[in-house]
Structure formats: structure tokens, C-alpha cells
Amino acid sequence: xPLMLDDVRRVAALARLELTxxxxxxxLRRINExxxxxxxxxxxxxxxxxxxxxxxxxxxxxxxxxxxPSLARDEVLAGAPDAREGCFAVPLILEAS
Amino acid sequence: MEPLxxxxxxxxxxxxxxxxxxxxxxxxxxxxxxxxxxxxxxxxLAVTTDGALAQADAVDAARxxxxxxxxxxxxxxxxxxxxxxxxxxxxxxxxxxxGWKPPYDATVTARLRxxxxxxxxxxxxxxxxxxxxxxxxxxxxxxxxxxxxxVPGGSSGGSAxxxxxxxxxxxxxxxxxxxxxxxxxxxxxxxxxxTYGRVSRFGLVAYASSLDQIGPMARSVEDAALLLEAICGVxxxxxxxxxAPPFSAEAVKRGDIRGLRVxxxxxxxxxxxxxxxxxxxxxxxxxxxSMGATAEECSLPTARHSLATYYILAPAEASSxxxxxxxxxxxxxxxxGSGHAGMTEASREAGFGAETKQRILxxxxxxxxxxxxxxxxxxxxxxxxxxxxxxxxxxxxDVLVTPTSPTVAFGIGEKSDDPLAMKLADVCTLxxxxxxxxxxxxxxxxxxxxxxxxxxxxxxxxxxxxxRAAYAYEQATRWHTHRPEVAR
Numbered sequence: 035x036p037l038m039l040d041d042v043r044r045v046a047a048l049a050r051l052e053l054t055x056x057x058x059x060x061x062l063r064r065i066n067e068x069x070x071x072x073x074x075x076x077x078x079x080x081x082x083x084x085x086x087x088x089x090x091x092x093x094x095x096x097x098x099x100x101x102x103p104s105l106a107r108d109e110v111l112a113g114a115p116d117a118r119e120g121c122f123a124v125p126l127i128l129e130a131s
Numbered sequence: 132m133e134p135l136x137x138x139x140x141x142x143x144x145x146x147x148x149x150x151x152x153x154x155x156x157x158x159x160x161x162x163x164x165x166x167x168x169x170x171x172x173x174x175x176l177a178v179t180t181d182g183a184l185a186q187a188d189a190v191d192a193a194r195x196x197x198x199x200x201x202x203x204x205x206x207x208x209x210x211x212x213x214x215x216x217x218x219x220x221x222x223x224x225x226x227x228x229x230g231w232k233p234p235y236d237a238t239v240t241a242r243l244r245x246x247x248x249x250x251x252x253x254x255x256x257x258x259x260x261x262x263x264x265x266x267x268x269x270x271x272x273x274x275x276x277x278x279x280x281x282v283p284g285g286s287s288g289g290s291a292x293x294x295x296x297x298x299x300x301x302x303x304x305x306x307x308x309x310x311x312x313x314x315x316x317x318x319x320x321x322x323x324x325x326t327y328g329r330v331s332r333f334g335l336v337a338y339a340s341s342l343d344q345i346g347p348m349a350r351s352v353e354d355a356a357l358l359l360e361a362i363c364g365v366x367x368x369x370x371x372x373x374x375a376p377p378f379s380a381e382a383v384k385r386g387d388i389r390g391l392r393v394x395x396x397x398x399x400x401x402x403x404x405x406x407x408x409x410x411x412x413x414x415x416x417x418x419x420x421s422m423g424a425t426a427e428e429c430s431l432p433t434a435r436h437s438l439a440t441y442y443i444l445a446p447a448e449a450s451s452x453x454x455x456x457x458x459x460x461x462x463x464x465x466x467x468g469s470g471h472a473g474m475t476e477a478s479r480e481a482g483f484g485a486e487t488k489q490r491i492l493x494x495x496x497x498x499x500x501x502x503x504x505x506x507x508x509x510x511x512x513x514x515x516x517x518x519x520x521x522x523x524x525x526x527x528x529d530v531l532v533t534p535t536s537p538t539v540a541f542g543i544g545e546k547s548d549d550p551l552a553m554k555l556a557d558v559c560t561l562x563x564x565x566x567x568x569x570x571x572x573x574x575x576x577x578x579x580x581x582x583x584x585x586x587x588x589x590x591x592x593x594x595x596x597x598x599r600a601a602y603a604y605e606q607a608t609r610w611h612t613h614r615p616e617v618a619r
Contacts (some may be wrong), residue, residue, distance in 0.1 A: 038494070038535070041491050043491065045492050045495045045496045045499065046492060048495050048499065049450060049479075049491050049492060049495040049601050050454075050457070050472070050475050050476050050479055051476065051479050051480060051483070051488055051491060051492065052329065052468070052476035052477060052479070052480040053480070053488070054480075060485070061485075061488065061489055061492055064489055064550055064551075065489060065492060065493055065496075067550075067551050067555075068442055068489075068493065069493070071438060071439045071442065071551070072439045072442070072443060072506065074435075074436060074439055075436060075513055077168075077510075078433070078436065078513055078516065080509060080513060080516070081423060083512040083515050083516060085508055085511030085514070085515060086512075086514040086518060087511060087516045088327065088340075088341035088371065088567070089327045089328075089341070089518065089566060089567025089568075089591070090327050090328035090369060090371050090373055090567065091373065091564075091591075092328065092370070092373060092444055092505035094496075095370040096353070097367060097606070100449055102515070103448065105234050105235060105305070106234070106282060106550070108232075109234040110234050110460075111232075112232075112234070113231055113232060113234065113460070113461040113462075113522050113615055114459070114460055114461060115458060115461075115463070115464035116461070116464065122459050122460055124459055124471050124474070125470050125471045125474045126470050126471060126472075127470065127471040127472075129469070
């Protein structure tokens, strides 16, 4: 079933993407075009098949719980759009109602 | 004296070690070449002149002190701009990371430096490695050195074009669905996607973490093998890197391919594959047989579902990985919007391009409540079926051979309004990422003055046989010696 514009708006909100009306319409068309391709997967019988999350022959990787130097704080903060007093600075998260 | 550009990696290193030329002279020669051709091809987002000369001087100083030099001493390289370089801008071809300088090096960056390589610049790519033409870069497209009206492929198009045009001797790209092999094919060079876990991903800006793998791009199989040897190996900073038996570049050149069993999956030789490409691949299979390999047609029945599987799994992982671009810790912050959430939405709106947004939307949808089982989980199960197809094929064959790309390089702008047609450029390369196996593209012909790529895939961690077959083919043919006449 093709997506509707409301679906794109809902998903964009989940992904914290603000789309213009033109963008939303263009994305809707392209996404539906791509998702038509996904229908072929329904032909396959996947009953009882284990999912593959990644292909490496690895399950758990353990290491010594040893301390090592972390990155220098000022170097990390240097890349931030706004940093003050050794912290990342952000706009208000909770606004007064 | 033979010009320094277009010399092989090994020849350059040997020239430095013997004292025939200094690392500084090699660096200067390649910087001159960059100045000459870069206006035409735009392969590099940054040229790191000062850093390169300093690295070269360090190599020359080490030699004058009589120290043993690294295996890549003085070799000029470029890194795809999704690979972190401490203090050097790493943009991923995206506006959202414009000017961002990582506070650390990727493991591959550090390993290349330790080996003595000299980094000349950062290579253009599709935004966050999402694309097949390098047209999705926020900084403009790269042009194919063979024909400036054509794309170089992607997403590692800058890495491929820089090597093909003689700007550097080798480069690194990253491959999530074909992004090393397809541009290598379209630019007429060698590009290897190693086995998943062979090379550390620490410091590779994540796109789809279960598929991403860094690999070498160079003008010969031996050069690609030398680069792989320098960057591979387990790394405590990447828990998915594997402690596999070491890879030896020397072993690739040893032995012949007599008795090598070559499978030719019929799914990649029919519909959608350009006639000239299929003919070149058939001729390459015959060439391998004339050297003692045996070839037989085979089938990977589930492989045709790789495109659908990829475009569910990769966007799903991307939607999670790209959540970090929130205008807080790095990159662009847009002042529009109200409060923290509004700032995040405005920053992402301003910072991401259309293709990146599409993949975030598709991935978020595929993972959202009510759709997870139908899309994401089903795709993961199909991925298992694709792997089983390969497992079965590798019981009968040592390597599998296909075209790398269904066509030669297409025109700039030709597919940019048709994202689905663009995605079909990767049909031959996607299955190897699904299965995690190694694959290399090597030049195997020319059509319309543009290179054709041959893909050779092998068992997990069997890069040796993959590259041995590639090396044998290369030694018996002259395709890898063709050079583009880059317009001046």
C-alpha cells in the first residue's frame, strides 16, 4: 500500500526532519517508487529463517577494563556550534507554558 | 627521468628508500599534478599541502638518520572525506559537517601515517556515502577523468578520480553497497571491498554499520594489496573488527591460478547488463581459463533481492546513525525553530540533502511500530538467504566473477532526477555487502572510450585468492595501463 503525505509527515517528525511542502511531496513520490521494489521480498518464504544482523563471525568481544586517556575536552568542544564553561550549550529543552 | 606521477606505489617507495628521489619531491610533483587537473575534475574537497610537506619531510629526515622506512614511505594518498583526520576538515560531502575537524584520527588514517604514507587531501563523495555518482555531494560533483561530462561513479568518486588522474598513487574509499568497486570500474582503476571486519571502522563516519567497510583504491592489484596490508587487522577500537589470519600482499603474487574454480552467476550476465560489458566479462573469464582456471555458469537465486534488502537495511541503520547530527556536539546549528527540538529540526532541514533525507525517512518508516516485522525483520531474513546462496556457491567455486557495473560511466545529470535508476547502478555490487564477502573491481575493457570493470568475489577473509585471480588477469592483459587524457 503506497504511503500518503500524512505518513511522510509523521515519519519526518519521528526523524526530527522539518520538510517544506514541496520537499514532502517530492519525497513521497520517490519513497513510494522505491518501496514498490520492496514488494518482491514478499515472494520469499522466510518461515523459520534466522535474521542476519551483520556478517562477521563475532558474538561478544571482551577486553581488560583498563583506564586509558579520553579525548581532550577542549578539543572535543571546539567542534561544537556552541560551548560554554566546558559544556555543550543548547537552547531550552523545556519551555515555560 | 620517468615522471613521478603514475608511478606505482611500490616504485615510489623504492625510489625513496634508495635515495633516487626524496619524499618531498614526490609530494611536490603530485601537488603540481593536482594543481593542473583539479580544476577539471574536482576530486578533492581539501588539499593538505602543508601537512603533506611536513609528513614528507619527516620521511626524508628518517631516511637521512638511517632509520628503516615504512612500507608506504613517501607514497602520496587521498582519503575519502568520510574517514576522520585529526585537525583536518572531514565533511562527508555534507553541509551539516561543513568545516568540522575531528579531534582524532580514524584507525586507517593512523596506520597509513605509521606506514609512511603522505596524505595530500580529502576526496569528494556522495553525502554520507549515499549515492552512485558523487553528484549528491553538497560541494558539487566530481568529473570522470576519462570524459568530463560523465560521472566518476560513487560514492567514493573523488577517491577513484584522484587515482585515475594521477593526483595520488592510491586512496581509500568506503563501500556499503558498491561505493569502492563501482567508481573503480567507472574510472578504470582497481578497488577492493575487503571482508566485513577485515579493516577497522573506527573513525569511519557511520552510514550503515553492518555493511560499511573501508578499502583501497589504486592503479594496480599489487598497489591495492599493499594498501590493504597496511590498513587491515583487528583493532580494539572497533569491536566488529576480526582477528583473522594476516593478509599478505606478497602472497598475492605467488603461485598461479591453475585449477582455480571460477563461477559465473547467470543472474548478473543477462537483463539490464549492457552488451559490451557482458562481452568484456565473458572475454575475461576466457582469459582466466586460458591460464588454467576452470569456469562454469552458476546461480545465486536470491541475489536479485539484494536491492530491496539493501534499501531497507541500509536506510534503517542510517536513520539511527544520522540521529547524532542534532546541532549540539558538532556541525551545523540552524537558529530557526523554537527551543531544542525546533533547533534540531531546523539544523537537519538545512544540513541534509534530498537523498540523505530520503534514506532517513525510509529507514525510520521501516523501523517504526507496525512496520518493523514486514520490512526490517523480513529483510534481515532475506539477507540470511542471500548469504546461504553464496555459501553454497563457494562449496563449488573459489571465486565468482560478474560485471562490476551494468554500464560504463553515465552522464552527469543523466540519472539525478531518477533516484531509482541511479540505485540500479549497484545491482552487481550489493550482494557482496549483504554476505560480507570480499570483492574487487579491476579494469577489463573499454567501450565508448570509457573503462569497463570486472568484479571478482571470494569467500570471507579470502582476499588472497580474490586478488591472486585479479593479479593473474592483470598480468596477462594491458587494460590497467590505459591512462585518461585529462583535459587541461
